[in-house]
Amino acid sequence: MGAWQHDAVSFPDAVALLALTPLFQGAGREQLTALAGRARFRRYDTHDAVFRAGDAADTLSVVARGSVRVYRAGPGGREFTLGIEGPRQMLDLAAVLDSAGRHTAHAHALGEPTQLLSVPADLARHIILHTPALAGAVITHLARREADGQRRLDALVFSGVGARLAAYLLDHAGAPHALPRNSELAALLGTVPEIVSRKLGEFYRLGWIDLARRTVTVMNPAELQRVVTGD
Amino acid sequence: MGAWQHDAVSFPDAVALLALTPLFQGAGREQLTALAGRARFRRYDTHDAVFRAGDAADTLSVVARGSVRVYRAGPGGREFTLGIEGPRQMLDLAAVLDSAGRHTAHAHALGEPTQLLSVPADLARHIILHTPALAGAVITHLARREADGQRRLDALVFSGVGARLAAYLLDHAGAPHALPRNSELAALLGTVPEIVSRKLGEFYRLGWIDLARRTVTVMNPAELQRVVTGD
DNA sequence: CGATATTTTGAGTAGCGTCAAGATCTGTGG
DNA sequence: CCACAGATCTTGACGCTACTCAAAATATCG
Numbered sequence: 450m451g452a453w454q455h456d457a458v459s460f461p462d463a464v465a466l467l468a469l470t471p472l473f474q475g476a477g478r479e480q481l482t483a484l485a486g487r488a489r490f491r492r493y494d495t496h497d498a499v500f501r502a503g504d505a506a507d508t509l510s511v512v513a514r515g516s517v518r519v520y521r522a523g524p525g526g527r528e529f530t531l532g533i534e535g536p537r538q539m540l541d542l543a544a545v546l547d548s549a550g551r552h553t554a555h556a557h558a559l560g561e562p563t564q565l566l567s568v569p570a571d572l573a574r575h576i577i578l579h580t581p582a583l584a585g586a587v588i589t590h591l592a593r594r595e596a597d598g599q600r601r602l603d604a605l606v607f608s609g610v611g612a613r614l615a616a617y618l619l620d621h622a623g624a625p626h627a628l629p630r631n632s633e634l635a636a637l638l639g640t641v642p643e644i645v646s647r648k649l650g651e652f653y654r655l656g657w658i659d660l661a662r663r664t665v666t667v668m669n670p671a672e673l674q675r676v677v678t679g680d
Numbered sequence: 681m682g683a684w685q686h687d688a689v690s691f692p693d694a695v696a697l698l699a700l701t702p703l704f705q706g707a708g709r710e711q712l713t714a715l716a717g718r719a720r721f722r723r724y725d726t727h728d729a730v731f732r733a734g735d736a737a738d739t740l741s742v743v744a745r746g747s748v749r750v751y752r753a754g755p756g757g758r759e760f761t762l763g764i765e766g767p768r769q770m771l772d773l774a775a776v777l778d779s780a781g782r783h784t785a786h787a788h789a790l791g792e793p794t795q796l797l798s799v800p801a802d803l804a805r806h807i808i809l810h811t812p813a814l815a816g817a818v819i820t821h822l823a824r825r826e827a828d829g830q831r832r833l834d835a836l837v838f839s840g841v842g843a844r845l846a847a848y849l850l851d852h853a854g855a856p857h858a859l860p861r862n863s864e865l866a867a868l869l870g871t872v873p874e875i876v877s878r879k880l881g882e883f884y885r886l887g888w889i890d891l892a893r894r895t896v897t898v899m900n901p902a903e904l905q906r907v908v909t910g911d
Numbered sequence: 912c913g914a915t916a917t918t919t920t921g922a923g924t925a926g927c928g929t930c931a932a933g934a935t936c937t938g939t940g941g
Numbered sequence: 942c943c944a945c946a947g948a949t950c951t952t953g954a955c956g957c958t959a960c961t962c963a964a965a966a967t968a969t970c971g
Contacts, residue, residue, distance in 0.1 A: 521833075521834045523834060523837065524838060525929095527837075527838065529833065529834050529838070531830060531833075542823075543823035543824075543827060544827070546820065546823045547823035547827070548820065553830060553831070577819075578812045578815055578816045578819070579812050581809045581815070584809055584812070584815035584819065585805075585809045587819060588809070588815065588819060588822065589777065589778055591774070591819065591822035591823065591826065592775070592777045592781070592822065593774075593778060594826055595822065595825055595829065596778070598829035598833065599752065599784060599785065599829070600784075601833060602752075602760065602829065602833060602836065602870075603752045603754060603760050605833065606754065606758075606836065606870040607754035607758065607760070609926065609927085610926085610927075611926095630949075630950090631949075631950065632949085639833075639836070639837040640928085641927085641928060641929085642949085642950080643927095643928080643929080643930095643951080644926090644927065644928075646949095646950060646951055647951085647952085650951075662936090663936095679755050840959080841958085841959070842958095861918090862917075862918065871959075871960085872959085872960065872961085873917085874918090874919080874959095874960080875958090875959060875960075877917095878919085878959095881919075881920090893968090894968095912971100913971090914969100914971085915969080915970085915971100916968080916969075917966105917967080917969085918965105918966080918967065918968080919964100919967080920963100920964085920965075920966090921962105921963090921965095922961100922962090923962090924959105924960085924961080925958105926957105926959085926960095927956105927957090927958080927959095928956090928957080928958095929954100929955085929956085929957100930954090931952100931953090931954090932951100932952085932953085932954105933950105933951080933952080933953100934949100934951070934952090935949080935950065935951085936947105936948080936949070936950080937946100937947085937948075937949090938945100938946090938947090938948100939944100939945085940945090940946105941943085941944080941945100
């Protein structure tokens with residue numbers, strides 16, 4: 450568990466953060482102050498658990514600094530990453546909004562000292578439901594996530610690791626991009642680190658990507674795209 | 681495309697159907713009549729397309745009779761079933777509620793002559809957003825679907841076809857259950873018909889299920905459960 | 912009873928996961 | 942700046958699962 454702190458500066462910071470959060474764009478000052486009034490900052494060190502599957506989803510958290518990885522755990526220590534949420538993103542909104550909600554995934558802090566702002570779930574729920582603009586934003590957000598989820602499902606069903614890795618590379622490599630560890634990539638793609646290593650090596654040998662000290666550059670987007678599409 | 685009809689009896693029928701739809705439980709008479717006033721019934725024969733990926737999601741449809749399979753198409757004619765919606769269920773709610781929405785999946789009618797009630801998307805959206813009880817129901821619904829989607833994702837990542845089939849059997853076989861075609865099962869589980877056939881045969885030979893004329897009965901739930909969990 | 916669809920089964924293949932060893936990287940303390 | 946320890950990456954060898962293609966068996970329906 451991470452240490453948490455709540456100091457005098459919290460309140461204005463909380464209002465400012467909430468005001469910048471995409472999902473709370475439609476909120477008025479009144480709602481923001483109500484939320485901020487019961488909000489608390491917490492700080493987490495890298496790898497601290499933010500929540501675990503089975504925990505009651507009684508607070509809605511917004512990332513203030515750092516990032517949080519939400520994942521499911523499988524047998525043999527394998528993990529599957531559902532998402533990595535950075536600043537201004539919310540954690541497991543779905544579980545929090547489902548009134549009987551329990552978290553169905555684990556989440557832990559990544560990278561830099563991570564700071565989250567948490568507000569009680571029932572308050573967040575109440576305010577969201579009674580502010581049409583917020584409800585609309587939340588619904589749009591959940592709808593998009595469902596579409597994303599469907600895309601991920603059929604990537605798993607219809608295509609192989611090579612295709613999923615190629616898609617990742619095309620997404621994240623307009624500019625040269627610092628690759629995460631192979632184990633993180635594997636968790637993102639639904640495979641194991643060894644396979645990621647082999648596929649990366651393969652793309653490199655084909656000259657489709659350049660790879661130096663964990664920095665990747667896409668050299669041949671067209672060929673990668675062909676792999677995504679399915680040879 | 682299916683033939684459609686709109687007759688004099690439509691309106692009261694539409695109000696009645698909407699009133700029974702789980703998602704519209706929170707709607708008042710006023711909202712129901714507004715929706716029903718612009719609703720139209722359409723009838724589809726088996727295999728008629730209800731919508732296709734890429735179509736504008738400009739109407740929200742509720743199943744009145746029959747059922748509709750929503751699926752994504754992969755290479756080589758393979759399909760992956762996202763869901764089968766029966767009476768009082770809504771079709772691809774997520775796409776309809778995402779304002780810029782286009783359908784990202786295909787849908788076609790199944791079984792009996794299928795009848796759908798469709799209301800314009802913008803009207804549905806407007807009414808939902810301005811009725812807190814409705815917004816709440818929609819949000820809860822989308823949240824549950826996200827949880828379902830996550831469960832399906834990790835079933836694909838962490839377990840094999842055998843485990844997914846066993847889970848299906850345990851879900852649908854309190855009572856003896858009429859199995860769908862192997863191709864439908866395959867689309868549901870993310871595999872191909874041949875594998876479904878083999879796995880069913882295997883469970884049968886082990887005595888875990890009984891299988892006669894496409895009617896399956898679970899004989900040994902404990903062993904099937906072990907397969908789901910992961911040996 | 913015949914025609915067609917569906918299921919079953921066999922045989923071959925490709926992709927992925929596992930295990931284990933070796934190579935490379937990273938950070939630390941001397 | 943170097944040496945060392947621990948982590949991470951790479952690579953090989955192997956087995957298993959699932960997919961493909963094709964043919965035979967069975968079921969379904971008129």
